[in-house]
Amino acid sequence: MNLPQVEQDDPGGHISHGVNTALLGMLLFIGSEVMFFAGLFGAYFNTRAAAQAMGQPWPPEGLQDVIEPTLVPITATVILVLSSVVMQWGVWRIRKGDRTGMNRALLLTLIMGIVFLSLQVYDYLTLVTEDGFGINSGIYGSLFYTMTGFHGAHVFGGVVGITVVLLRGLTGQFSAKHHIAVEAVSVYWHFVDIVWIGLFFTLYFLK
Amino acid sequence: MATTTLAPRATTYRGRAWIYEWLTTTDHKKIGAMYITTAFLFFLLGGIFALVIRSELAVPGVQFVDPETYNQLFTIHGTTMIFLFVMPMMTGLANYIVPLQVGSADMAFPRINALSFWMVPFGGLLLFSGYAVGGAANAGWTGYAPLSEQGGAGIDLWIASLVLLGMSSVLGAINFIATIFKMRAPGMTLMRMPMFVWNTLVTSVLLLFSIPVVTSGLMMLFIDRNYGAGFFDPSQGGNPILWQHVFWFFGHPEVYILILPAFGIVTEIVPVFSRKPLFGYKAFVLATAAIGALGFTVWAHHMFTTGAVYLPFFSFFTFLIAVPTGIKFFNWLGTMWRGKLSIKSPMLFSLGFIALFLIGGLDGAFLAVVPFDFHVQDTYWVVSHLHYVLVAGAVFGIFAGLFYWFPKITGRMLDERLAVWQFWLLFIGTNLAFFPMHLLGLDGMIRRIVDYAANPGWTELNFLSTIGAFMIAISVVPFLWNVFITLRKPRTAPDDPWDAYTLEWATTSPPPSYNFDALPPVRSERPLFDLKHRADGAHAAAVPALASTTQGESTPGEPPALPESTEAHATDAEAGTSEPGGEGKSK
Numbered sequence: 175m176n177l178p179q180v181e182q183d184d185p186g187g188h189i190s191h192g193v194n195t196a197l198l199g200m201l202l203f204i205g206s207e208v209m210f211f212a213g214l215f216g217a218y219f220n221t222r223a224a225a226q227a228m229g230q231p232w233p234p235e236g237l238q239d240v241i242e243p244t245l246v247p248i249t250a251t252v253i254l255v256l257s258s259v260v261m262q263w264g265v266w267r268i269r270k271g272d273r274t275g276m277n278r279a280l281l282l283t284l285i286m287g288i289v290f291l292s293l294q295v296y297d298y299l300t301l302v303t304e305d306g307f308g309i310n311s312g313i314y315g316s317l318f319y320t321m322t323g324f325h326g327a328h329v330f331g332g333v334v335g336i337t338v339v340l341l342r343g344l345t346g347q348f349s350a351k352h353h354i355a356v357e358a359v360s361v362y363w364h365f366v367d368i369v370w371i372g373l374f375f376t377l378y379f380l381k
Numbered sequence: 382m383a384t385t386t387l388a389p390r391a392t393t394y395r396g397r398a399w400i401y402e403w404l405t406t407t408d409h410k411k412i413g414a415m416y417i418t419t420a421f422l423f424f425l426l427g428g429i430f431a432l433v434i435r436s437e438l439a440v441p442g443v444q445f446v447d448p449e450t451y452n453q454l455f456t457i458h459g460t461t462m463i464f465l466f467v468m469p470m471m472t473g474l475a476n477y478i479v480p481l482q483v484g485s486a487d488m489a490f491p492r493i494n495a496l497s498f499w500m501v502p503f504g505g506l507l508l509f510s511g512y513a514v515g516g517a518a519n520a521g522w523t524g525y526a527p528l529s530e531q532g533g534a535g536i537d538l539w540i541a542s543l544v545l546l547g548m549s550s551v552l553g554a555i556n557f558i559a560t561i562f563k564m565r566a567p568g569m570t571l572m573r574m575p576m577f578v579w580n581t582l583v584t585s586v587l588l589l590f591s592i593p594v595v596t597s598g599l600m601m602l603f604i605d606r607n608y609g610a611g612f613f614d615p616s617q618g619g620n621p622i623l624w625q626h627v628f629w630f631f632g633h634p635e636v637y638i639l640i641l642p643a644f645g646i647v648t649e650i651v652p653v654f655s656r657k658p659l660f661g662y663k664a665f666v667l668a669t670a671a672i673g674a675l676g677f678t679v680w681a682h683h684m685f686t687t688g689a690v691y692l693p694f695f696s697f698f699t700f701l702i703a704v705p706t707g708i709k710f711f712n713w714l715g716t717m718w719r720g721k722l723s724i725k726s727p728m729l730f731s732l733g734f735i736a737l738f739l740i741g742g743l744d745g746a747f748l749a750v751v752p753f754d755f756h757v758q759d760t761y762w763v764v765s766h767l768h769y770v771l772v773a774g775a776v777f778g779i780f781a782g783l784f785y786w787f788p789k790i791t792g793r794m795l796d797e798r799l800a801v802w803q804f805w806l807l808f809i810g811t812n813l814a815f816f817p818m819h820l821l822g823l824d825g826m827i828r829r830i831v832d833y834a835a836n837p838g839w840t841e842l843n844f845l846s847t848i849g850a851f852m853i854a855i856s857v858v859p860f861l862w863n864v865f866i867t868l869r870k871p872r873t874a875p876d877d878p879w880d881a882y883t884l885e886w887a888t889t890s891p892p893p894s895y896n897f898d899a900l901p902p903v904r905s906e907r908p909l910f911d912l913k914h915r916a917d918g919a920h921a922a923a924v925p926a927l928a929s930t931t932q933g934e935s936t937p938g939e940p941p942a943l944p945e946s947t948e949a950h951a952t953d954a955e956a957g958t959s960e961p962g963g964e965g966k967s968k
Contacts, residue, residue, distance in 0.1 A: 195489050195563045202555040206593045213597025213627050217612060220623050234618055310609030313618035320604055320612075 200358040204365045207328070211369055214321050218376065221313055233381055237314050240307045243378040246300070250293040251374050254329075257286035258367040261336075265360045271350035273343055280340040280356075283363070287333045294326050318377060325366070325373055332366050335359040407491035408894055409480050412498045414790060416473025417783075419502055420466050427461035428854055430454050435814070435850035438843050441835040451831035452519035453535070457508065459522030460539065463639065464546045465505050467775045471642035472497075472553050474782050475581045477790060479557060481885035481892060482575045484566025484900045489559035493552050500549035507542035511535030521829060523632065526613035526624035530605055537606060540599045547592040547599075554585035554592075561585075566884065568903035572666065575883040575906065576659065579666055580645025583673040584638050590677070591634035598627030622689045629680035637676045640738075640770060641669065643778025644709060647731045650785050651713050653881045654728035655720025658907060665712045668705035675702045685751055686758045692751050699749035706742055710735070725879070726800035730781035733808050734774060741769030744819070759829075762822025768815045772853070780807070780860070785879070787864075792872035792890045799863040806856035814849025817842035882907035 193201070225232045233241070264279025298319075301307045309319040339359050342348065348356060403411060434454050437445050446454065476498075480488055488494045511517030511534070518539030520529040529536055561582050565574070574582075601612040602624065611617025613624050652659045659665060678698040681690035713735055722728070744766035748754050757763060780803075788794050821842050826833055833839055877886040886909055888897050901912045 192563075195559055198563065199490060199493075199555050199559050202558055202589060203551075206551045206555070206589050208593075209590050210593035210597050213594040213630075214601075216594075216627065216630075217597070217601060217623055220626065221612075221618070221620060224620050225618065230618075309604065310611075313611045313614075316601075316604065316610030316612055316617070316619070320601065320610065324600070 194354050194357075196354050197358055197361070200361055204362065207365065211321075211324070211372075214317075214324065215372070215376070218317050218321065221317060233314050234312055237307065237311065240301065240305050240314075241318060241377055241381070243374075246293055246297050247374070247378060250290050250297070251370065253286050253293070254290045254367055254370050257283050257290070258364050260286065261360045261363045265353075265356055268343075268348055268353045268356055269350060273346070273348055276348065276353075276356065277340060277343045280336055280343060284333060284336045284340060287329055287336065287363075291326060291329055291333070294322065294329075321373055321377065325369055328366050328369070332359070332363045335362060405495075407487070407495045409476050409488045409491065409494060410790075410892065410894075412494055413473045413475075413477030416469050416476055416498055416501065417790075419498075419505075420468075420470035420473055423461050423465035423469070423505060425857070427458050427466055428857070430458035430461065431850060432854055434458060435847040437831060438833070439847040440840055440844065441833055443832050446831065448831045449516070449519065452521075452829070453511075453517045455829055456518045456521050456539070457511075460508060460518070460543070461505075462771070463522060463635070464543065465501065465508070467639045467771065467779070468546075468550060469501050470779050471584070471639070471775075472550070474646070474779070474786065475557060475577070475584075475642060476553075478786060478885055479578055479581050480560060480564065481789075481888065481896060482578050482883050483561060483564055483569060484884045484897060484903070485560060485564035486895050486897070488556050489563055490556050494556055497549045497553040497556065500545050500552075504542045504546040504549065507538050507545060511538045514538065523628060524602070524624075525628075526602065526605075526621045527615075529602060529624075530613055537603065540603045540606075544596055544599050547596050550588045551592050554588035557581055557585040558589070566900050566903050569908075572663065573903060573906045573908075576648040576662075576665060576669075577642070577645035577883075579669055580641045580648070583669050584641045587634040587638050587641075587673055587676060591631040591638070594627055595631030598624060598631075601627075622684070622687055625684050625687065626680070629683045630677075632683065633680040634673075634676040636770070637672055639775050640778075641672065643734065643775050643782075644669070646778045646782035646785070647713065647734050648709075649881075649883065650727045650731045650781055651716050653879050654723050654725060654731075655717045656723075657716055657720045658882075658910075659712060660715030660718070661708075661712045662906060664708055668708040668712075671705040672702060675705070682749060682754070685754045696749050696751050700746065703742070703746050703749075710739065725784075726795065726797055726804070727781045727785035727879070729800065729804050730777050730784060733804060734777035734781060737769060737773030737777065737808075737811060741766060741774055744769055757822050759827055760822035761818040761826045761828055764828050765815050765818035765822060768811075768818070772815065773811050776811075777807070780804075786885075787867075788874035788878045789885055789890050789892070791868065792874050793867045793870055794874045794878060795867050796863050799859045803856050803859040803863070806852055806859070810849045810852025810854075810856055812849070814846050814853060817846045817849075821846075877909070880913075882910045884908060887912075 222232050225234070231238070260279050261283045264276045264283065267273075267275030267279060307315055307318075309315050336359055339348075339356050342355065397405075403415070406412065433446065434451070437443075437451060476488070476494065480486070509517070514534045516533050517535040518524070518529075519532055520536060520539075524536070524539065561574070561578055601610070604610040605612050605614060605619075611619040613619050613621045615621065648659060648665065675698055679695055679702065681695040682699045684690050685692060685695070724732070744762070748757070748763070748766060784795055784800060821839060824836070824839070826836075826839060833843070872890075874890045876888065876890050878890075879886070884897075884900065884903075885892075887901055901908050904911055
């Protein structure tokens with residue numbers, strides 16, 4: 175082989191510095207997810223602006239005080255925000271090589287995620303049975319359930335992801351150097367958390 | 382060296398059944414070939430639908446299909462051609478070529494790559510299964526609400542199909558971006574990337590940020606149709622215009638998603654067949670990025686007549702897109718200027734592309750003029766414009782790319798004489814089919830209607846258009862025959878048949894599963910040109926020399942370090958020679 179070999183010890187030609195490839199994939203995926211929720215937020219503000227432009231009240235007549243920041247949604251929000259902190263704690267543990275600490279943090283995050291979902295289901299049931307507020311209660315119900323429902327689906331996806339990395343952690347995988355899956359799941363979990371903060375302030379306070 | 386186990390798979394690998402190998406492959410080249418084949422089959426299917434449409438419109442009156450069938454025909458024709466032909470075809474070519482052009486062994490995420498591919502045939506199955514449940518989707522490829530809120534299960538299947546194909550595209554886009562940013566060969570800075578890679582990168586960014594928006598809209602539509610929500614239903618406080626916003630926020634970037642890869646293909650071909658470097662590399666990169674960025678600012682020019690959008694803003698930005706597009710035309714013309722042109726089949730189709738895309742592009746600038754747009758909204762002018770950019774643009778670009786890379790993919794050269802026949806049939810057919818539509822549109826003929834009035838001149842123009850459509854169909858015959866006879870011949874294509882510039886020609890035709898034994902140094906955007914014309918006098922034959930060593934892959938004395946080996950990852954951190962970000966040093 176008389177081909178000039180400029181990089182003898184770099185046979186793959188991969189670019190190894192900068193963000194890890196798998197993490198980059200996750201960040202790009204989150205970028206696409208941001209645009210998905212941007213579509214839903216866009217629908218919300220478009221509908222809200224159209225109603226206000228026609229001089230109609232928003233939320234629509236009769237639904238003014240259905241969605242209120244009561245105990246259940248506030249509790250759920252606090253739990254989800256705190257779970258992000260716990261998740262990050264787990265990432266910091268494994269960066270130091272403390273797998274047991276990471277497993278504990280992942281387990282706690284998992285439980286908090288499941289509690290959030292349970293509270294969401296409880297909230298939905300209360301709204302449907304006591305207020306008669308469903309997805310077919312006009313555009314307001316459509317928006318509320320679609321936006322929070324897709325967010326809940328993403329929380330569920332995060333719960334599945336956390337379960338997978340927890341099981342892998344329990345079987346002794348991950349180390350201070352090799353734990354990219356934990357990093358990726360944690361970034362996703364933070365994303366889900368931030369979307370919820372946006373949804374919470376939009377749907378419960380700004381309206 | 383005998384102790385090294387860099388390639389243990391070579392000894393333990395057992396041959397698998399042919400079908401199992403293709404069903405489970407994660408090789409970007411096999412996946413690329415499957416994408417291309419699948420897309421071509423959908424091209425034929427969508428083409429048959431187009432022929433039925435044109436036959437119906439040949440003369441006034443309702444002859445062959447009833448209005449409801451006609452509505453399904455143009456809906457499925459449009460959806461198939463865009464989502465199941467052009468997009469998978471471009472993804473397929475990029476899948477095969479981009480890892481080779483950046484000098485990588487595979488895509489960044491090979492298994493996700495396989496997943497992306499297999500979503501395509503299932504997406505097609507969902508779309509066409511509408512015919513099995515009492516009628517396919519019939520609301521047009523744009524699926525405007527409130528029309529799409531009515532109708533049968535065909536529309537639900539259309540929604541499911543588009544969501545699945547959208548996911549496929551998003552995952553593909555992530556894969557391409559990660560591949561291009563992380564897997565480039567040492568020395569290949571961003572400003573030394575081949576232009577097809579640049580265009581794939583910008584296309585992928587557009588896909589990543591536009592597809593999820595239409596997915597959210599499709600979800601809303603699905604929830605409206607099935608769970609009683611009212612996003613697009615004014616009686617519930619919803620707004621049908623909202624659909625147009627979410628659809629076109631995707632739909633306009635989508636236009637560039639369809640055409641940018643074709644720009645990339647043509648920009649690979651024109652310099653090679655002009656024997657010159659690309660004129661204005663940096664300007665071309667900036668123009669591509671500008672088209673991508675501006676693509677997100679013009680969606681409402683599809684909605685001028687709704688009265689719900691701010692006309693001056695969207696009109697201005699639509700005109701602005703003509704600037705980077707015009708720059709590209711200067712790049713191509715400047716590259717050919719005083720070049721040593723050789724009109725082989727890839728160049729022939731590229732020239733056809735440049736000539737005809739100009740017409741499609743100018744049509745677009747017309748539509749940016751608000752009063753003119755009001756006049757031709759929903760007329761055949763629009764049909765003419767979009768077919769001039771998609772058939773005269775994307776299809777010519779695709780055939781140029783297929784002729785250019787066919788020897789690399791199959792190891793065989795397509796017949797040039799049949800290519801010339803195909804080109805002229807396609808060129809004349811395209812103009813005959815779509816130019817009369819300009820005149821019909823100006824005259825007020827509305828699109829998406831099964832019948833039309835026998836106004837003076839309309840019958841003749843429509844009949845011409847139908848003849849053109851059949852000429853396009855006939856032009857596919859020489860191509861299919863060409864592929865058929867070529868695949869029966871032995872593999873005689875050289876590794877670098879066009880005397881080209883980029884890395885995909887530095888390996889065998891077809892490449893081995895791991896692509897490269899060794900990469901030439903990348904010191905400019907034309908590494909193979911540098912290699913063939915090195916200052917040390919080692920002229921020519923450099924690439925065939927490389928080929929002769931790669932072909933004897935049985936037991937080379939020194940096993941080449943396989944790029945996929947994990948040891949490579951561990952060591953390349955210390956190499957520090959890849960110097961991306963050193964764009965300034967490229968010259």
